[in-house]
Amino acid sequence: MDLRSSAEEIAFRAMVHETIERLLPKELKAKVESGARLKKADGVQWHKILAAHGWGAPHWPKEYGGCGWNPTQVYAFEEEQALLGAPPMSPFPTKMVGPVIIAFGTPEQKERFLPRARNGEDYWCQGYSEPGSGSDLASLQTKAVRDGDDYVVNGMKIWNSFGHEADWMFALVRTSSDGRVQEGISVLLIDMHSKGVSHRPIITIDGAHILNEIRFEDVRVPVANRIGEENKGWTYAKFLLGNERALIAMIAPSTRLVSKLKRIATEERDGYGNRLIDDPDFRGKLSSLEVELEALRITNQRVMFEARSGTAGNGGAILKSKGTFISQGLSELMAEAAAYYGNPWIPAALDASWNEPPIGPAWAKGAVPLYMRQRANTIEGGTEEVQKNVIAKQILGL
Numbered sequence: 001m002d003l004r005s006s007a008e009e010i011a012f013r014a015m016v017h018e019t020i021e022r023l024l025p026k027e028l029k030a031k032v033e034s035g036a037r038l039k040k041a042d043g044v045q046w047h048k049i050l051a052a053h054g055w056g057a058p059h060w061p062k063e064y065g066g067c068g069w070n071p072t073q074v075y076a077f078e079e080e081q082a083l084l085g086a087p088p089m090s091p092f093p094t095k096m097v098g099p100v101i102i103a104f105g106t107p108e109q110k111e112r113f114l115p116r117a118r119n120g121e122d123y124w125c126q127g128y129s130e131p132g133s134g135s136d137l138a139s140l141q142t143k144a145v146r147d148g149d150d151y152v153v154n155g156m157k158i159w160n161s162f163g164h165e166a167d168w169m170f171a172l173v174r175t176s177s178d179g180r181v182q183e184g185i186s187v188l189l190i191d192m193h194s195k196g197v198s199h200r201p202i203i204t205i206d207g208a209h210i211l212n213e214i215r216f217e218d219v220r221v222p223v224a225n226r227i228g229e230e231n232k233g234w235t236y237a238k239f240l241l242g243n244e245r246a247l248i249a250m251i252a253p254s255t256r257l258v259s260k261l262k263r264i265a266t267e268e269r270d271g272y273g274n275r276l277i278d279d280p281d282f283r284g285k286l287s288s289l290e291v292e293l294e295a296l297r298i299t300n301q302r303v304m305f306e307a308r309s310g311t312a313g314n315g316g317a318i319l320k321s322k323g324t325f326i327s328q329g330l331s332e333l334m335a336e337a338a339a340y341y342g343n344p345w346i347p348a349a350l351d352a353s354w355n356e357p358p359i360g361p362a363w364a365k366g367a368v369p370l371y372m373r374q375r376a377n378t379i380e381g382g383t384e385e386v387q388k389n390v391i392a393k394q395i396l397g398l
Protein backbone atom coordinates (compact mmCIF):
# COMPACT_ATOMS: atom_id res chain seq x y z
CA MET A 1 0.00 0.00 0.00
CA ASP A 2 1.60 3.28 -1.15
CA LEU A 3 0.41 6.12 1.05
CA ARG A 4 2.37 8.88 -0.65
CA SER A 5 0.38 11.59 -2.46
CA SER A 6 0.42 11.32 -6.25
CA ALA A 7 1.22 14.30 -8.49
CA GLU A 8 -2.53 14.62 -9.27
CA GLU A 9 -3.39 14.62 -5.56
CA ILE A 10 -0.86 17.38 -4.89
CA ALA A 11 -2.25 19.45 -7.79
CA PHE A 12 -5.82 18.83 -6.62
CA ARG A 13 -5.01 20.04 -3.11
CA ALA A 14 -3.33 23.18 -4.48
CA MET A 15 -6.47 23.94 -6.54
CA VAL A 16 -8.72 23.42 -3.48
CA HIS A 17 -6.45 25.60 -1.32
CA GLU A 18 -6.49 28.45 -3.82
CA THR A 19 -10.28 28.24 -4.30
CA ILE A 20 -11.12 28.22 -0.59
CA GLU A 21 -8.73 31.09 0.05
CA ARG A 22 -10.49 33.08 -2.67
CA LEU A 23 -14.07 32.21 -1.62
CA LEU A 24 -13.77 32.49 2.17
CA PRO A 25 -14.95 35.94 3.37
CA LYS A 26 -12.32 37.69 5.50
CA GLU A 27 -14.74 38.50 8.31
CA LEU A 28 -15.80 34.86 8.59
CA LYS A 29 -12.18 33.72 8.76
CA ALA A 30 -11.41 36.41 11.37
CA LYS A 31 -14.37 35.23 13.48
CA VAL A 32 -13.14 31.62 13.38
CA GLU A 33 -9.59 32.60 14.25
CA SER A 34 -10.66 34.85 17.15
CA GLY A 35 -12.13 31.85 18.99
CA ALA A 36 -15.58 33.54 19.05
CA ARG A 37 -18.54 31.19 19.42
CA LEU A 38 -19.85 30.50 15.93
CA LYS A 39 -23.55 30.73 15.10
CA LYS A 40 -25.76 28.72 12.77
CA ALA A 41 -25.67 31.63 10.29
CA ASP A 42 -21.85 31.42 10.00
CA GLY A 43 -21.82 27.78 8.88
CA VAL A 44 -24.85 28.30 6.63
CA GLN A 45 -23.24 31.34 4.97
CA TRP A 46 -20.12 29.31 4.15
CA HIS A 47 -22.18 26.33 2.95
CA LYS A 48 -24.13 28.60 0.56
CA ILE A 49 -20.92 30.14 -0.81
CA LEU A 50 -19.52 26.67 -1.50
CA ALA A 51 -22.83 25.55 -3.01
CA ALA A 52 -22.85 28.53 -5.38
CA HIS A 53 -19.41 27.37 -6.52
CA GLY A 54 -20.74 23.81 -7.07
CA TRP A 55 -19.05 22.45 -3.92
CA GLY A 56 -22.09 22.20 -1.61
CA ALA A 57 -21.74 18.40 -1.29
CA PRO A 58 -18.42 17.46 -2.92
CA HIS A 59 -18.53 13.78 -1.93
CA TRP A 60 -21.95 13.14 -3.50
CA PRO A 61 -22.10 11.54 -6.94
CA LYS A 62 -22.32 14.01 -9.82
CA GLU A 63 -25.85 12.92 -10.73
CA TYR A 64 -27.04 14.40 -7.42
CA GLY A 65 -25.16 17.66 -7.85
CA GLY A 66 -22.02 16.54 -5.99
CA CYS A 67 -18.47 16.69 -7.36
CA GLY A 68 -18.05 12.91 -7.27
CA TRP A 69 -14.71 13.36 -5.45
CA ASN A 70 -13.05 10.28 -3.98
CA PRO A 71 -12.35 10.02 -0.20
CA THR A 72 -8.78 11.31 -0.59
CA GLN A 73 -10.02 14.40 -2.43
CA VAL A 74 -12.80 14.97 0.09
CA TYR A 75 -10.26 14.65 2.89
CA ALA A 76 -7.99 17.26 1.25
CA PHE A 77 -11.02 19.56 0.92
CA GLU A 78 -11.92 19.13 4.61
CA GLU A 79 -8.37 19.67 5.77
CA GLU A 80 -7.84 22.78 3.65
CA GLN A 81 -11.07 24.30 4.98
CA ALA A 82 -9.97 23.78 8.59
CA LEU A 83 -6.41 25.00 7.96
CA LEU A 84 -7.61 28.14 6.19
CA GLY A 85 -10.05 29.05 9.00
CA ALA A 86 -13.41 28.24 7.39
CA PRO A 87 -16.32 27.76 9.81
CA PRO A 88 -17.33 24.11 10.23
CA MET A 89 -20.44 23.23 8.24
CA SER A 90 -23.18 21.13 9.74
CA PRO A 91 -22.44 17.48 8.88
CA PHE A 92 -26.11 16.47 9.08
CA PRO A 93 -27.46 17.44 5.63
CA THR A 94 -24.63 16.40 3.32
CA LYS A 95 -22.54 13.89 5.26
CA MET A 96 -25.22 12.08 7.22
CA VAL A 97 -28.80 12.18 5.92
CA GLY A 98 -27.84 13.00 2.29
CA PRO A 99 -25.95 9.73 1.64
CA VAL A 100 -28.81 7.77 3.29
CA ILE A 101 -31.38 9.40 0.99
CA ILE A 102 -29.10 8.78 -2.02
CA ALA A 103 -28.70 5.10 -1.07
CA PHE A 104 -32.19 4.24 0.17
CA GLY A 105 -34.60 7.15 -0.64
CA THR A 106 -37.42 7.20 -3.18
CA PRO A 107 -37.11 9.32 -6.37
CA GLU A 108 -39.56 11.84 -4.80
CA GLN A 109 -37.48 12.08 -1.59
CA LYS A 110 -34.32 12.60 -3.63
CA GLU A 111 -35.95 15.36 -5.63
CA ARG A 112 -37.45 17.05 -2.59
CA PHE A 113 -34.62 16.85 -0.05
CA LEU A 114 -31.28 16.52 -1.82
CA PRO A 115 -31.03 19.90 -3.63
CA ARG A 116 -32.01 21.78 -0.46
CA ALA A 117 -29.55 19.77 1.66
CA ARG A 118 -26.76 20.33 -0.87
CA ASN A 119 -27.40 24.07 -1.08
CA GLY A 120 -27.57 24.69 2.67
CA GLU A 121 -31.26 25.64 2.53
CA ASP A 122 -32.54 23.11 5.07
CA TYR A 123 -30.94 22.74 8.48
CA TRP A 124 -31.02 19.16 9.76
CA CYS A 125 -30.61 17.40 13.10
CA GLN A 126 -30.15 13.77 14.12
CA GLY A 127 -32.83 12.15 16.30
CA TYR A 128 -31.29 8.91 17.52
CA SER A 129 -30.60 9.00 21.30
CA GLU A 130 -33.33 8.78 23.91
CA PRO A 131 -33.25 8.72 27.71
CA GLY A 132 -32.04 5.15 28.37
CA SER A 133 -31.19 4.48 24.69
CA GLY A 134 -27.75 5.79 23.76
CA SER A 135 -25.13 3.08 23.43
CA ASP A 136 -28.00 0.60 23.50
CA LEU A 137 -29.70 2.50 20.70
CA ALA A 138 -31.85 -0.36 19.45
CA SER A 139 -33.91 -0.20 22.67
CA LEU A 140 -35.39 3.16 21.61
CA GLN A 141 -39.05 3.75 22.46
CA THR A 142 -40.30 6.77 20.46
CA LYS A 143 -43.37 5.27 18.79
CA ALA A 144 -44.73 5.85 15.31
CA VAL A 145 -48.19 4.37 14.79
CA ARG A 146 -49.67 4.17 11.31
CA ASP A 147 -52.89 6.17 10.77
CA GLY A 148 -53.92 6.32 7.10
CA ASP A 149 -51.21 8.03 5.07
CA ASP A 150 -49.47 9.32 8.20
CA TYR A 151 -47.54 8.02 11.19
CA VAL A 152 -48.46 9.53 14.56
CA VAL A 153 -45.26 10.00 16.55
CA ASN A 154 -45.02 10.18 20.36
CA GLY A 155 -41.90 10.14 22.50
CA MET A 156 -38.71 11.95 23.34
CA LYS A 157 -35.22 12.39 21.91
CA ILE A 158 -32.31 13.68 23.98
CA TRP A 159 -28.81 15.13 23.50
CA ASN A 160 -30.09 16.37 20.19
CA SER A 161 -27.61 18.79 18.60
CA PHE A 162 -29.13 21.89 16.97
CA GLY A 163 -32.72 20.60 17.13
CA HIS A 164 -33.89 24.05 18.29
CA GLU A 165 -32.66 25.56 15.02
CA ALA A 166 -33.37 22.67 12.65
CA ASP A 167 -35.99 22.47 9.90
CA TRP A 168 -35.82 18.68 9.65
CA MET A 169 -34.83 15.70 11.77
CA PHE A 170 -33.84 12.24 10.53
CA ALA A 171 -35.26 10.17 13.35
CA LEU A 172 -35.26 6.56 14.44
CA VAL A 173 -38.69 5.50 15.64
CA ARG A 174 -40.26 2.26 16.79
CA THR A 175 -42.85 0.94 14.33
CA SER A 176 -43.09 -2.57 15.78
CA SER A 177 -42.52 -4.26 19.12
CA ASP A 178 -42.50 -7.78 17.66
CA GLY A 179 -39.32 -9.85 17.30
CA ARG A 180 -35.79 -8.56 17.95
CA VAL A 181 -35.63 -4.89 18.97
CA GLN A 182 -33.55 -4.06 15.88
CA GLU A 183 -36.33 -5.36 13.62
CA GLY A 184 -39.00 -2.85 14.71
CA ILE A 185 -37.20 0.40 13.85
CA SER A 186 -37.89 2.78 10.96
CA VAL A 187 -36.30 6.02 9.80
CA LEU A 188 -38.61 9.03 9.42
CA LEU A 189 -37.81 12.49 8.10
CA ILE A 190 -39.71 14.77 10.49
CA ASP A 191 -40.56 18.40 9.78
CA MET A 192 -39.43 20.19 12.96
CA HIS A 193 -42.04 22.91 12.39
CA SER A 194 -44.86 20.34 12.73
CA LYS A 195 -47.55 20.74 15.39
CA GLY A 196 -46.62 18.77 18.53
CA VAL A 197 -42.80 19.17 18.29
CA SER A 198 -41.25 21.05 21.21
CA HIS A 199 -37.76 21.40 22.66
CA ARG A 200 -36.11 22.12 26.00
CA PRO A 201 -32.54 23.44 25.94
CA ILE A 202 -29.68 21.57 27.63
CA ILE A 203 -26.87 24.00 28.47
CA THR A 204 -23.49 22.27 28.49
CA ILE A 205 -20.52 22.87 30.80
CA ASP A 206 -18.98 25.31 28.28
CA GLY A 207 -22.09 27.51 28.56
CA ALA A 208 -23.34 26.70 25.04
CA HIS A 209 -26.85 25.89 23.90
CA ILE A 210 -26.40 23.23 21.27
CA LEU A 211 -28.11 20.25 22.88
CA ASN A 212 -31.83 19.72 23.41
CA GLU A 213 -34.52 17.44 24.65
CA ILE A 214 -37.08 17.12 21.84
CA ARG A 215 -40.65 16.01 22.57
CA PHE A 216 -43.12 14.61 20.08
CA GLU A 217 -46.78 14.74 21.02
CA ASP A 218 -49.11 13.29 18.38
CA VAL A 219 -46.89 14.60 15.59
CA ARG A 220 -48.21 13.58 12.16
CA VAL A 221 -45.53 12.52 9.68
CA PRO A 222 -46.51 11.44 6.16
CA VAL A 223 -45.65 7.81 5.34
CA ALA A 224 -43.99 9.31 2.23
CA ASN A 225 -41.29 10.64 4.60
CA ARG A 226 -40.19 7.16 5.66
CA ILE A 227 -36.80 6.09 4.33
CA GLY A 228 -36.82 2.65 2.75
CA GLU A 229 -38.89 -0.16 4.20
CA GLU A 230 -40.85 -0.11 7.45
CA ASN A 231 -38.97 -1.90 10.28
CA LYS A 232 -35.71 -1.97 8.28
CA GLY A 233 -34.42 1.30 9.74
CA TRP A 234 -31.63 -0.35 11.74
CA THR A 235 -29.78 -1.14 8.51
CA TYR A 236 -29.98 2.50 7.39
CA ALA A 237 -29.03 3.72 10.89
CA LYS A 238 -25.86 1.60 10.92
CA PHE A 239 -24.90 2.89 7.45
CA LEU A 240 -25.12 6.42 8.84
CA LEU A 241 -23.29 5.70 12.12
CA GLY A 242 -20.26 4.39 10.19
CA ASN A 243 -20.03 7.78 8.43
CA GLU A 244 -20.40 9.61 11.76
CA ARG A 245 -17.48 7.82 13.45
CA ALA A 246 -15.08 8.54 10.62
CA LEU A 247 -16.15 12.22 10.80
CA ILE A 248 -15.37 12.47 14.49
CA ALA A 249 -11.64 11.75 13.99
CA MET A 250 -11.26 15.56 13.74
CA ILE A 251 -7.90 15.34 11.98
CA ALA A 252 -8.26 18.67 10.20
CA PRO A 253 -9.26 20.75 13.28
CA SER A 254 -6.54 19.04 15.33
CA THR A 255 -3.95 19.90 12.64
CA ARG A 256 -5.07 23.50 12.88
CA LEU A 257 -4.83 23.42 16.67
CA VAL A 258 -1.27 22.06 16.53
CA SER A 259 -0.24 25.01 14.28
CA LYS A 260 -2.01 27.43 16.63
CA LEU A 261 -0.32 25.96 19.70
CA LYS A 262 3.09 26.16 18.05
CA ARG A 263 2.46 29.82 17.22
CA ILE A 264 1.33 30.57 20.78
CA ALA A 265 4.20 28.61 22.34
CA THR A 266 6.88 30.41 20.35
CA GLU A 267 5.58 33.89 21.28
CA GLU A 268 7.33 35.68 24.11
CA ARG A 269 5.03 35.63 27.14
CA ASP A 270 6.26 38.19 29.59
CA GLY A 271 8.72 40.74 28.26
CA TYR A 272 11.64 38.69 29.65
CA GLY A 273 12.06 36.45 26.61
CA ASN A 274 10.26 33.46 28.19
CA ARG A 275 8.40 31.22 25.78
CA LEU A 276 6.23 28.18 26.46
CA ILE A 277 8.12 26.11 23.92
CA ASP A 278 11.22 26.39 26.14
CA ASP A 279 9.36 24.54 28.91
CA PRO A 280 10.44 20.89 28.31
CA ASP A 281 7.19 19.53 29.77
CA PHE A 282 4.95 21.58 27.46
CA ARG A 283 7.21 20.94 24.46
CA GLY A 284 7.19 17.20 25.16
CA LYS A 285 3.40 17.03 25.41
CA LEU A 286 2.89 19.07 22.24
CA SER A 287 5.38 17.08 20.16
CA SER A 288 4.02 13.78 21.39
CA LEU A 289 0.47 14.80 20.35
CA GLU A 290 1.79 15.96 16.98
CA VAL A 291 3.36 12.54 16.45
CA GLU A 292 0.09 10.84 17.47
CA LEU A 293 -1.76 13.07 14.99
CA GLU A 294 0.65 12.12 12.21
CA ALA A 295 0.04 8.45 13.01
CA LEU A 296 -3.72 9.08 12.91
CA ARG A 297 -3.38 10.80 9.54
CA ILE A 298 -1.58 7.73 8.18
CA THR A 299 -4.22 5.43 9.70
CA ASN A 300 -6.88 7.57 8.04
CA GLN A 301 -5.09 7.22 4.69
CA ARG A 302 -5.00 3.46 5.22
CA VAL A 303 -8.73 3.40 6.00
CA MET A 304 -9.41 5.48 2.86
CA PHE A 305 -7.17 3.16 0.81
CA GLU A 306 -9.14 0.17 2.10
CA ALA A 307 -12.42 1.93 1.27
CA ARG A 308 -11.23 2.57 -2.29
CA SER A 309 -10.06 -0.99 -2.77
CA GLY A 310 -13.34 -2.41 -1.38
CA THR A 311 -11.73 -4.01 1.70
CA ALA A 312 -13.23 -1.58 4.22
CA GLY A 313 -13.05 -2.78 7.81
CA ASN A 314 -14.08 -1.02 11.00
CA GLY A 315 -11.48 1.74 10.84
CA GLY A 316 -14.07 4.32 11.94
CA ALA A 317 -13.82 3.08 15.56
CA ILE A 318 -10.02 3.49 15.61
CA LEU A 319 -10.23 6.94 14.05
CA LYS A 320 -12.88 8.04 16.54
CA SER A 321 -11.02 6.70 19.58
CA LYS A 322 -7.59 8.10 18.68
CA GLY A 323 -9.07 11.34 17.32
CA THR A 324 -10.77 11.88 20.69
CA PHE A 325 -7.54 11.29 22.62
CA ILE A 326 -5.66 13.79 20.43
CA SER A 327 -8.27 16.54 20.31
CA GLN A 328 -8.79 16.36 24.07
CA GLY A 329 -5.00 16.46 24.65
CA LEU A 330 -4.63 19.51 22.41
CA SER A 331 -7.51 21.31 24.14
CA GLU A 332 -5.79 20.62 27.48
CA LEU A 333 -2.64 22.25 26.15
CA MET A 334 -4.66 25.28 25.01
CA ALA A 335 -6.06 25.64 28.55
CA GLU A 336 -2.56 25.19 29.96
CA ALA A 337 -1.18 27.85 27.62
CA ALA A 338 -3.94 30.30 28.55
CA ALA A 339 -3.14 29.72 32.25
CA TYR A 340 -4.79 32.33 34.47
CA TYR A 341 -6.15 34.28 31.46
CA GLY A 342 -8.40 31.33 30.67
CA ASN A 343 -9.83 30.84 34.13
CA PRO A 344 -12.43 32.01 34.88
CA TRP A 345 -13.67 32.55 31.37
CA ILE A 346 -16.23 35.19 30.48
CA PRO A 347 -19.13 33.73 28.47
CA ALA A 348 -20.05 37.09 26.89
CA ALA A 349 -16.50 37.43 25.52
CA LEU A 350 -17.23 34.53 23.18
CA ASP A 351 -19.76 36.60 21.26
CA ALA A 352 -18.22 38.06 18.11
CA SER A 353 -19.73 41.48 19.03
CA TRP A 354 -17.83 41.63 22.40
CA ASN A 355 -15.98 44.96 22.40
CA GLU A 356 -14.27 45.12 25.78
CA PRO A 357 -10.49 45.23 25.82
CA PRO A 358 -9.09 41.68 25.78
CA ILE A 359 -7.98 40.20 29.08
CA GLY A 360 -4.71 38.52 28.22
CA PRO A 361 -4.01 37.39 24.66
CA ALA A 362 -7.11 37.40 22.40
CA TRP A 363 -6.93 33.65 21.67
CA ALA A 364 -7.07 32.80 25.40
CA LYS A 365 -10.78 33.59 25.82
CA GLY A 366 -11.83 30.49 23.88
CA ALA A 367 -9.31 28.13 25.48
CA VAL A 368 -11.22 26.92 28.54
CA PRO A 369 -14.62 26.62 26.77
CA LEU A 370 -12.83 24.53 24.11
CA TYR A 371 -11.26 22.36 26.82
CA MET A 372 -14.70 21.81 28.36
CA ARG A 373 -16.40 21.22 25.01
CA GLN A 374 -13.91 18.55 24.00
CA ARG A 375 -14.78 16.43 27.08
CA ALA A 376 -17.93 15.48 25.15
CA ASN A 377 -15.82 13.84 22.40
CA THR A 378 -15.60 10.77 24.65
CA ILE A 379 -19.38 10.37 24.47
CA GLU A 380 -20.81 11.86 21.25
CA GLY A 381 -21.10 9.66 18.18
CA GLY A 382 -20.55 6.49 20.27
CA THR A 383 -18.71 6.36 23.60
CA GLU A 384 -15.05 5.46 24.06
CA GLU A 385 -15.92 2.15 25.71
CA VAL A 386 -18.17 1.22 22.80
CA GLN A 387 -15.39 2.04 20.28
CA LYS A 388 -13.00 -0.14 22.31
CA ASN A 389 -15.56 -2.97 22.23
CA VAL A 390 -15.82 -2.64 18.43
CA ILE A 391 -12.02 -2.62 18.06
CA ALA A 392 -11.68 -5.66 20.34
CA LYS A 393 -14.41 -7.71 18.67
CA GLN A 394 -14.42 -6.68 15.03
CA ILE A 395 -10.78 -5.75 14.42
CA LEU A 396 -8.76 -7.78 16.92
CA GLY A 397 -11.22 -10.70 16.89
CA LEU A 398 -11.21 -11.04 20.68
Ligand SMILES: Cc1cc2nc3c(=O)[nH]c(=O)nc-3n(C[C@H](O)[C@H](O)[C@H](O)COP(=O)(O)OP(=O)(O)OC[C@H]3O[C@@H](n4cnc5c(N)ncnc54)[C@H](O)[C@@H]3O)c2cc1C
Pocket: 125, 126, 127, 128, 129, 130, 132, 133, 134, 135, 136, 158, 159, 160, 161, 162, 211, 376, 379, 380, 381, 382, 383, 384, 385, 386, 389
Ligand atom coordinates in the same frame (compact mmCIF):
# COMPACT_ATOMS: atom_id res chain seq x y z
C1 LIG B 1 -22.08 16.80 22.62
C2 LIG B 1 -23.01 15.69 22.28
C3 LIG B 1 -23.79 15.79 21.14
C4 LIG B 1 -24.70 14.78 20.82
N1 LIG B 1 -25.50 14.94 19.72
C5 LIG B 1 -26.43 14.00 19.43
C6 LIG B 1 -27.33 14.19 18.34
O1 LIG B 1 -27.29 15.20 17.63
N2 LIG B 1 -28.26 13.23 18.12
C7 LIG B 1 -28.34 12.10 18.87
O2 LIG B 1 -29.18 11.26 18.58
N3 LIG B 1 -27.51 11.90 19.93
C8 LIG B 1 -26.56 12.82 20.22
N4 LIG B 1 -25.72 12.64 21.31
C9 LIG B 1 -25.92 11.47 22.17
C10 LIG B 1 -24.83 10.42 22.07
O3 LIG B 1 -24.91 9.70 20.87
C11 LIG B 1 -25.01 9.50 23.31
O4 LIG B 1 -24.76 10.30 24.44
C12 LIG B 1 -24.06 8.34 23.28
O5 LIG B 1 -24.44 7.43 22.28
C13 LIG B 1 -24.03 7.62 24.65
O6 LIG B 1 -25.29 7.29 25.09
P1 LIG B 1 -25.80 7.67 26.56
O7 LIG B 1 -25.53 9.12 26.78
O8 LIG B 1 -27.19 7.19 26.69
O9 LIG B 1 -24.83 6.88 27.55
P2 LIG B 1 -24.93 5.34 27.94
O10 LIG B 1 -25.09 4.52 26.71
O11 LIG B 1 -25.96 5.18 29.01
O12 LIG B 1 -23.50 5.07 28.55
C14 LIG B 1 -23.17 5.39 29.91
C15 LIG B 1 -21.78 4.83 30.17
O13 LIG B 1 -21.81 3.38 30.08
C16 LIG B 1 -20.84 2.94 29.14
N5 LIG B 1 -21.35 1.79 28.38
C17 LIG B 1 -22.56 1.67 27.78
N6 LIG B 1 -22.66 0.49 27.15
C18 LIG B 1 -21.48 -0.17 27.33
C19 LIG B 1 -20.97 -1.42 26.90
N7 LIG B 1 -21.70 -2.26 26.15
N8 LIG B 1 -19.70 -1.75 27.26
C20 LIG B 1 -18.94 -0.91 28.02
N9 LIG B 1 -19.39 0.30 28.46
C21 LIG B 1 -20.63 0.66 28.11
C22 LIG B 1 -20.62 4.10 28.21
O14 LIG B 1 -19.36 4.04 27.58
C23 LIG B 1 -20.74 5.29 29.16
O15 LIG B 1 -19.52 5.50 29.83
C24 LIG B 1 -24.80 13.62 21.64
C25 LIG B 1 -24.00 13.52 22.78
C26 LIG B 1 -23.12 14.54 23.11
C27 LIG B 1 -22.28 14.40 24.35
